[in-house]
Amino acid sequence: MKAIEIDDIHFAYPESDEILNGVSLDVKKGEFVSLVGQNGSGKTTLAKHFNGLLRPNKGKVIILGEDSKNFSIAELSRKVGHLFQNPENQIFEETVFSEVAFGPKNLGLSEVEIKERVDRVLKITRLSKYRDTHPLSLSGGEKQRLALASVSVMEPQILVLDEPTTGLDLLSIQGILDIVKELHNRNVTVFLITHDMGLVSELSERVVVMERGQIIGDGTPREIFANDELLTRASLEPPQIMKFSKMLGLNPEVKVDALYKRIVEAL
Numbered sequence: 001m002k003a004i005e006i007d008d009i010h011f012a013y014p015e016s017d018e019i020l021n022g023v024s025l026d027v028k029k030g031e032f033v034s035l036v037g038q039n040g041s042g043k044t045t046l047a048k049h050f051n052g053l054l055r056p057n058k059g060k061v062i063i064l065g066e067d068s069k070n071f072s073i074a075e076l077s078r079k080v081g082h083l084f085q086n087p088e089n090q091i092f093e094e095t096v097f098s099e100v101a102f103g104p105k106n107l108g109l110s111e112v113e114i115k116e117r118v119d120r121v122l123k124i125t126r127l128s129k130y131r132d133t134h135p136l137s138l139s140g141g142e143k144q145r146l147a148l149a150s151v152s153v154m155e156p157q158i159l160v161l162d163e164p165t166t167g168l169d170l171l172s173i174q175g176i177l178d179i180v181k182e183l184h185n186r187n188v189t190v191f192l193i194t195h196d197m198g199l200v201s202e203l204s205e206r207v208v209v210m211e212r213g214q215i216i217g218d219g220t221p222r223e224i225f226a227n228d229e230l231l232t233r234a235s236l237e238p239p240q241i242m243k244f245s246k247m248l249g250l251n252p253e254v255k256v257d258a259l260y261k262r263i264v265e266a267l
């Protein structure tokens with residue numbers, strides 16, 4: 001089954017020109033897709049259509065086989081978790097535990113179920129020791145992990161990450177990625193918006209490129225990063241790892257592991 005089916009959607013904000021002009025995109029269940037493109041190309045606008053935060057002026061958004069127009073934002077949010085760039089705006093409660101428990105409480109789960117779910121995601125996000133801490137006293141990376149915990153505790157089948165690592169230090173980025181990888185291993189469909197081509201090449205099976213409200217490229221990281229014309233058009237730089245493998249005179253590799261193997265073979 002498909003996780004997301006977008007069929008020729010058009011969208012304009014009130015009083016804006018058309019921001020999405022005819023976007024079609026299918027994402028398979030369990031796929032890990034990265035969406036890249038210049039600032040203002042429409043990535044966030046597109047992703048907000050997945051959980052009904054925005055509705056298309058024309059065209060269809062089908063989520064897990066059902067037309068999203070028949071569902072409220074609250075209903076869609078159960079299927080599609082959405083992590084935004086600024087976690088501070090998503091913090092409402094006094095302790096880390098109650099922050100993460102907020103969503104499950106609204107689902108009407110029992111106390112026992114809530115505690116089980118919350119404890120599990122706090123463990124995965126390595127926040128268990130902050131259970132009783134005030135969320136606002138956490139560091140930037142910890143707050144982002146908390147936001148991710150609050151999203152994943154709802155067990156959405158689709159996870160949208162809109163520039164989740166922007167402004168974080170390397171260690172925090174690694175923490176976020178470990179969690180995302182773990183969720184993906186559990187067959188969660190991941191849709192990652194990022195400017196970090198290293199992340200794109202390391203993590204995703206598929207890269208979608210946007211430019212001026214349209215999709216101008218769609219392929220594996222290897223295909224996309226080998227397409228110089230496309231990269232220029234979308235102002236994208238290939239990841240360092242690809243440049244490095246070219247410098248070594250090897251076939252272009254997009255993953256550290258793969259390049260390592262090639263180097264060892266060549267020695």
Ligand SMILES: Nc1ncnc2c1ncn2[C@@H]1O[C@H](COP(=O)(O)OP(=O)(O)O)[C@@H](O)[C@H]1O
Pocket residue numbers: 013014016019037038039040041042043044045046
């Ligand atoms: N709330 C809004 N009202 C009017 N225009 C907006 C709004 N949000 C974004 N835009 C415009 O829509 C375009 C696409 O923005 P966005 O989807 O945020 O792009 P990206 O995420 O790729 O940087 C930009 O030109 C931006 O200025």
Ligand SMILES: [Mg+2]
Pocket residue numbers: 043044045162
């Ligand atoms: Mg954006």
